Amino acid sequence: MKCINKFSRILGIILTSLALTSSLAGCGAKEYTFAYDRDRNNSSFSVTSHTQGKTVDAFASGLCVTAGDVSADIDVDMSQATAAGLFDLSSGQVIYAKNVHEKLNPASLTKILTALCALKYGNQDDMLTATENVLISESGAVKLGLTAGDTMTMDQALYTLLLKSSNDVAIMIAEHISGSVEEFAKLMNDTANSLGATNSNFVNPHGLTDPNHYTTAYDLYLICNEAVKYDKIVEIIQTPAYTSVYHDANGKDKFIDVANSNAYIKGEIPAPNNVTVIGGKTGTTNAAGNCLILYAKDLSGNPYISIILQSNDRTTMYTEMTDLLSEIT
Numbered sequence: 001m002k003c004i005n006k007f008s009r010i011l012g013i014i015l016t017s018l019a020l021t022s023s024l025a026g027c028g029a030k031e032y033t034f035a036y037d038r039d040r041n042n043s044s045f046s047v048t049s050h051t052q053g054k055t056v057d058a059f060a061s062g063l064c065v066t067a068g069d070v071s072a073d074i075d076v077d078m079s080q081a082t083a084a085g086l087f088d089l090s091s092g093q094v095i096y097a098k099n100v101h102e103k104l105n106p107a108s109l110t111k112i113l114t115a116l117c118a119l120k121y122g123n124q125d126d127m128l129t130a131t132e133n134v135l136i137s138e139s140g141a142v143k144l145g146l147t148a149g150d151t152m153t154m155d156q157a158l159y160t161l162l163l164k165s166s167n168d169v170a171i172m173i174a175e176h177i178s179g180s181v182e183e184f185a186k187l188m189n190d191t192a193n194s195l196g197a198t199n200s201n202f203v204n205p206h207g208l209t210d211p212n213h214y215t216t217a218y219d220l221y222l223i224c225n226e227a228v229k230y231d232k233i234v235e236i237i238q239t240p241a242y243t244s245v246y247h248d249a250n251g252k253d254k255f256i257d258v259a260n261s262n263a264y265i266k267g268e269i270p271a272p273n274n275v276t277v278i279g280g281k282t283g284t285t286n287a288a289g290n291c292l293i294l295y296a297k298d299l300s301g302n303p304y305i306s307i308i309l310q311s312n313d314r315t316t317m318y319t320e321m322t323d324l325l326s327e328i329t
Contacts, residue, residue, distance in 0.1 A: 060196070062092060064221065070097040076323045082289070082310035083217040086324050089225065090302040095327055100218040103199060104309050107283030107291050108142075108165045109220055110207030113188050115158055115236075116227045118173050120191065124232060126154040128176045134168040138208055143168045144256070149249025156256060158232065159242045162281060164258035170206035181205060197222045209287040217307045220293055224305050228278075228295050237279025237295065240265055264294070269318050272326045274299050290317040298328050 064087040074096050078084045083099040130150040136143055144166040152160075154176070160169045174184035181204055188202040197219035203212050215223075227233050237260075244256040263269040264277040271277045280294035289310035296304050306324050311317035 064092050064094045066094040066097050070094045080312045080316045081308050081320050085217045085307045087221050087305045101216050103214045105288040106207055106215045107285040107288035108207045109281050109283040109291050109293050111161050112227050112281050113223050114170055114205040115233055117187055117191055119230050121177050122154050124155040128157055128172050130172045134171050136167050141167050152246035156244050159236055160256055162236045163242055163260050167206040174205040195222045195226050209285050217309050220307055221305050224293055263318055275325045275328050290314050292317055292321055304328055
């Protein structure tokens, strides 16, 4: 009987923790169901076993958490961005937050999750083969120019995905991992939800406009926070340019020659003196406006994630981002 009671108490703790995992949303369809202590960097969710009187680590332990806007003692002009956030990964502090739980179109910032899923469920030396589905007709869509039968490694695909933001390559990755874009989208949503990104819904691997494809600045922080744990992703996003050779259906050489779209990495825009921009991802569509997410470090090597969503134009977006990075001390 004692063994059964002990098992019941342990099971109760596990089920309570799982309930908390599904409740981490901020604003939107789901709400926080556990109180949290704002004096402990907004990341002190905890679960207490009433039978044992002990506290165990909760889902949000170590994460930056905010239920709304954060701007106290912050002097930044984010008037042109619909949503923005600056997250201190070391302390768990939300330094700045504007509309971080508002559901918006993320454009090519989607590809961070695509790359995360590719590395989580695939291998860098996997050989990918393009199908007829890589032919994208949408006007203005960025493409490498794949045709059916083209082959390249996952490693080559990831460089092209994150640097050039090639939408046809995103489809090739999705079909390799899951067999179809639709099944890969399910995998994306499952992966996002497992990270606490529950205010998102992804229907494609590239971010081309769809009314059912959306996320939030906070969910993107959660996704990027996981993505930068992969050395390959960090390696790619800080690479200025990449060249390689892949092959068509007949084995003939085709060439990859891509440059990083991030103006900080290209040296076009300087970061604040005390900040090193490691890398990030840009995204632009008519529906999403101009979007940017960055992974950066301060002089002590402490990491940060910063996000701008739906800024008016490219120049304004980078001005706002530099202003946001200036709050890193």
